[in-house]
Amino acid sequence: MLAVAALLTGCQKTGASGGSGGAHSGRLDDRTPVASRPTVSGAVFLAEGECSSRGRGTITEVPCTSERAAARVTARHDSGAGRGPLCPARTDFVLHLSESRPAVDEDGDGAVPRGRACMRNLEPPHPGDPGGGGGPRTIVGDCVYGAGRGEVRETACDGSGKRKPEYRVASAERSRVACGASTALYVTLGGARSIGCAVRV
Structure with missing residues (x-):
């Protein structure tokens, strides 16, 4: 039985290993910690293909056949935020997982990072879909607005945001010169084609 603290977000983060000794935690972008006690079906907490429940900030691992299952792990990476592979394009939200092991903690917060889990909701809504207005990645079909200081933020293409x-x-291209005249x-996108060519709407 592992104690888990989760922060619900809709952004970039995922994956982590189970293992013995220590409590595991998940973090999302709103940075609101909550705790739960998940049942882990395998040696790794929220391994690829596993499912989680979600409600009021708590995230626990449950069988994918359970009526409580809300999201599935589509990819899990042992690297922390900003490192390692990107989540799949249509990821709805990301969990940052860590293990509570004060004896081996490096920065004094009592937590040892264990990676990221890329999550996809089992049922709509899917904010990570093109035009959905959310998810950890900006992809072709997404809409944005100017947020100042040379930055843009994603919003729903249907105007519901x-x-x-x-x-x-x-479109996504390897260089700006490949973008169309419009x-x-x-x-800036992730991946091999890192230049997003955006048109006015």
Whole structure:
């Protein structure tokens, strides 16, 4: 039985290993910690293909056939935020997992990072889908608005978000010169084709 603290977000983070000795935690972008006691079906907590429940900030591992199952791990990486492979394009949210082991902690917070888990909701909504207005990655089909200081933020293309869309990422290219003539904005994406060519909407 592992004690888990989870922070619910809709952003970039995932994956972690189980193992013996220590409590595991998950962190999302809103940085609101909550605790639960998950049942782990395998040696690794939230391994690829496993499912989790979710509610009021708690995340626990449950069988994918359970009526409590809400999201599935589509990829799990042992690297922390900003390192290692990207989550799949249509990831809905990411969990940052860590293990509570004060004796081997490096920065004094009592937690040892154990990686990231890329999560996909089992049922709609899917904020990670093109135009969905969320997820940890900006992909082709997503809409953004100017947030100042040369930054853009994602919003729903159908206008249901807090901010109306100003641009839509029409294609992803390896360089700016490959973008079409209608390109009004370049958006930094992840992956091999890292230049998003955005048009006005």
